[in-house]
Amino acid sequence: MADRRGDGTRQPPFSSAQDRVFDGGGGGGSGVPGPSPYGGENIDQGSYMALLAAGVRPQPPWAVVEDVTAPPPAIHMTPHFSMTNYASPSYQHPDSLAAGLHPYSSYLQAVNAPPQWLPPPTPSSYLQPPLLPNFVVITEQQHHQQLLRDAAFGGSSGTHAAVPATIEQPAKDGYNWRKYGQKQLKDAESPRSYYKCTSDGCPVKKIVERSSDGCIKEITYRGRHNHPRPMEPRRGGAGAVSSSGGDNAVADGAAAEVMDEDEPTDDDDGEEGHDRWV
């Protein structure tokens, strides 16, 4: 039967894309979407800029949104694939903003710090109430400044100096993800994909939202990994880190990779966080 309330039945078939998962190509996908409807991997600034030119975006893509509405804030990221993206994760903590700290200070810490798995996660730190604005949006100009600063920091940090190198690297965040759902949201131009960390007992979930052109528009991480990063690929082929959870290897991986470095930062806020960057 169809869904009594939430889904299809409420509306005649075809009447709307409501709740209808986008035409995924029918069943049994594969680790390699191959000719995927979304060429996420190949999305570059160009297509995105085209959208901008068309005025598609309601909001500047370079905007950094720190959404901390949810009690357990989630990490939100909006990667749009360009060299700049990778070179500078425009993650900016409201804390940092308020305190006037370097927006990437925590990020830099994260670079030097061990992965996001924190052995004894103090519950208190989890539940810090975000006494912060729901989100913070920075302008393009600010973003540029961040890029410059970030570049400077990246170059001097030494640990992760070759940030641009990350761009060349295959997608990987060290964690394995399994897609467990996809949903076409009502007002969203893009379907939203839901991923879970495949590690046993790990509650972490990842929500990937794309734009109509296949660009990853937003990535939301929820929860905290309760395990160290599994560095070895699960499988040689489809199950590899890049394909798992990274419906598009480069996109997701890159996003996740930056994310990964960001995530320790989020310790400050909790187990979830939102970030968005170009």
Next chain:
DNA sequence: TTGTTTTGACCGCAT
């Protein structure tokens, strides 16, 4: 054989 993706359906919360 194992693990992932796809996708329709189900469930619970918010309005």
Next chain:
DNA sequence: TATGCGGTCAAAACA
């Protein structure tokens, strides 16, 4: 109260 909506489940298909 009823409905809308988002998140999750689970079977089937696939690599």
